[in-house]
Amino acid sequence: MATAHLYPWQHDLWTSVTNRVTNQRLPHALLLTGPAETGRQTFASLLSNYMVCRHKTENMPCGSCKDCLLFQADTHPDLVNIFPEAAFKQIRIDQVRDMATFLGCHSNQGGYRVITISPAENMNINAANALLKTLEEPGKDILIMLIAQRPERLLATIRSRCQQLRFPLPNKDIATTWLKEQLPEYTDIASVLEMAQGRPLAALRYVHENFKEKCVLLISGLKAILSAEQPLTEISLSWKELDSLFIFEWMLFAVTTIVRYKMTHQVSVLPAWLQDDAFLTLINHASATTLMEYYCWLTESYGLLVRQINLNTQLLNEALLIHWQKILLRVG
């Protein structure tokens, strides 16, 4: 069943878009950009519903007309979602051609037709060129939404034919309040939100995906290195079920807090596990320059992972551990 709602940090953007609809100033193509897991997809879904609803009330779809019911049942014939057939795969030209054929026909319900392509940067070059033709002559009462985390990877000619809607990171207080509502039992919202780099839906996912258990596994690996009780390759193997993006996000968060601690000398800025004497003594001796170099390396590697560049994640995890070992034990 399709969901359509607005997150509390999206109200201003929503009002600005629906005002454009009311004033008939909505362009035929929108490019929704900004960090993943901040609610862009849900926003696009609500806008699709809004565009086809016949009885919009107070800038919201009515939720009960025939079009809203079809939307909720995921069977609205005038709404099309295009996405890769599997994670990390490309969007192919025949998927975009099917969309062009759909746009060439009349609207089934006599109203707007809305197409959402996500992630738009996963279109291969043929698909992108096919889309470009559609964007040049889209037809009447059509809205095409491209959702992209890395819009710079889209053809410039596609970008220039879309109006960009930027989704900034939510305000921290609003995100924290929302997370507290979702996770009333969870006591460390601030840390999980920071580790998720301010993205509330990512923070929520971390907690739902056994965040604490994963952290225990990572911490025990980093500790085992200090005591040299387990070979590094074995530690890396014990992490193999963990998503590499998660490992790097977690490590970036840990190193960021260590750097902050080195600057402020306030132990409270460190997560509880780093306040352990074994870690703290080593952190106090670690050089700030080496830490910054490690931070840069983590950021660069994380960027490669985000861009879905084909990497040997096992080797990357080992490299992360080797660097960590060098910082704390000053090996090599």
Ligand SMILES: [Zn+2]
């Ligand atoms: Zn409706």
